Amino acid sequence: MKIHHLNCGTFCPAGGRLFDGRSDSPLAHMVCHCLLIETDAGLVLVDTGFGTRDIAARHRRLSDFFLYLNNLQLRPEETAVAHVRRLGFRPEDVRHIIVSHLDFDHAGGLEDFPNATVHLTAREKEVADQGEGGAFVGTRRYRPGQWDGVSDWSLYPMGGGERWFGFDAVRDLAGLPPEILLIPLTGHTWGHSGIAIREDDGSWLLHAADAYFYRGEVGSERYDCPPLLRGYQRLMEVDRQARLHNQHRLRRLSLEHAGEVRIICSHDPVEYAICAGHPLH
Numbered sequence: 376m377k378i379h380h381l382n383c384g385t386f387c388p389a390g391g392r393l394f395d396g397r398s399d400s401p402l403a404h405m406v407c408h409c410l411l412i413e414t415d416a417g418l419v420l421v422d423t424g425f426g427t428r429d430i431a432a433r434h435r436r437l438s439d440f441f442l443y444l445n446n447l448q449l450r451p452e453e454t455a456v457a458h459v460r461r462l463g464f465r466p467e468d469v470r471h472i473i474v475s476h477l478d479f480d481h482a483g484g485l486e487d488f489p490n491a492t493v494h495l496t497a498r499e500k501e502v503a504d505q506g507e508g509g510a511f512v513g514t515r516r517y518r519p520g521q522w523d524g525v526s527d528w529s530l531y532p533m534g535g536g537e538r539w540f541g542f543d544a545v546r547d548l549a550g551l552p553p554e555i556l557l558i559p560l561t562g563h564t565w566g567h568s569g570i571a572i573r574e575d576d577g578s579w580l581l582h583a584a585d586a587y588f589y590r591g592e593v594g595s596e597r598y599d600c601p602p603l604l605r606g607y608q609r610l611m612e613v614d615r616q617a618r619l620h621n622q623h624r625l626r627r628l629s630l631e632h633a634g635e636v637r638i639i640c641s642h643d644p645v646e647y648a649i650c651a652g653h654p655l656h
Contacts, residue, residue: 376554376575379411380651381458383424384480385448386642394603395644396589402446403603407480408639408647409455410582411462412572414552417470420491421570421582422641423455423484426521430454437479438515445480456487466490471551475584476567477503478611479518481641486524493522494548496559497530499566508564509613516564516611533559539571540628540636560586560625562618563611579636585611587622590643593629 384407388394394403407424429436430449441447451457456466469488474495475481485493502508503517529550534543545557545568554573560583561567569583583593588608591599600608612618629638639646647653 376552376572377413378572378574378580379413379458379462380647381409381411381424381455382406382647382651383409383422383453383455383458383484385450385453386445386480387448388445388603388607390601390603393601394607396591396599396601396604397645404644405445405642406644406647407453408582408641408643408650410570410572411455411459411469412555414555416550416552418459418464418468419551419555420455420469420472420484420488421572422475422481422584423472423487424480425449425454426484426487427451427454427456428486429479429483429521436483436518436520438518440515441479447480454487455484471548473548473551473555473557473570474499475570475582475641476564477522478508478516478564478585479521481584482518482521485522489524492527492529492550493525494529494531494551494557496533496545496557496566496568498533499564499568500528500530502565507613509611512611531557533561533566533568540632542624542628544571558583560584560621562586562614562616562621563608565613578634581625581628581636581638582641583625583638584641586618586625587640588642589640590646592622593626593638594633595626596630598626 386405410421412419558569563585
């Protein structure tokens with residue numbers, strides 16, 4: 376399998392390095408790190424970032440609260456469908472989309488791929504349809520207009536099967552190769568999950584989505600996260616105990632299995648630049 380790393384959306388919130396840990400300007404820089412996987416079952420997207428319809432009707436499709444809080448930079452060239460075409464594929468070649476969760480910055484491109492089966496946990500679909508994502512945030516994070524045109528869903532329980540490095544895992548995703556698993560990581564949302572991919576050399580890539588936001592939260596005994604980004608994670612959480620517990624488990628996984636598992640998240644620009652081979656500006 377070949378994995379392409381895509382940035383399908385850019386945030387530039389106020390706060391500079393207090394938010395992203397590196398910017399010298401007043402604005403931070405965050406990404407929407409998605410994956411495109413070439414498999415024998417066709418192309419598989421992991422999350423979609425923002426879609427073409429978000430750009431065309433941003434104030435209808437997205438919450439003004441998050442548009443302005445995150446200073447969303449909605450660029451046509453960053454949509455998943457634009458990336459797919461640049462790589463020489465057609466949108467209809469995308470047969471499957473695995474969604475870590477249905478937040479506005481992860482599900483916006485679903486309707487750009489009408490032939491794809493969308494895979495996620497049943498719990499995430501349930502709470503998103505009901506807007507259960509926190510009293511204030513819940514009515515703004517989930518935007519049902521981003522997925523009301525999706526007709527082919529494949530929904531899964533929150534683990535309970537064979538475990539993966541001590542984590543619950545959902546295996547045998549319908550129509551997908553066995554090298555791709557869902558790993559439930561609740562806390563950010565009730566049905567949030569990561570996606571584990573076994574690479575050709577036998578090692579694993581775990582896309583942990585929003586289970587953490589900053590590279591300093593994994594890979595070291597010492598926890599590190601800029602204060603404004605730490606506050607943003609708290610704003611978006613539904614279960615603090617579960618979120619922090621899963622962050623701790625990911626940190627242990629990153630240390631104890633460093634040669635076997637590489638962990639990435641959705642929004643860290645440094646992680647993305649390393650994976651994609653793009654220099655940071």
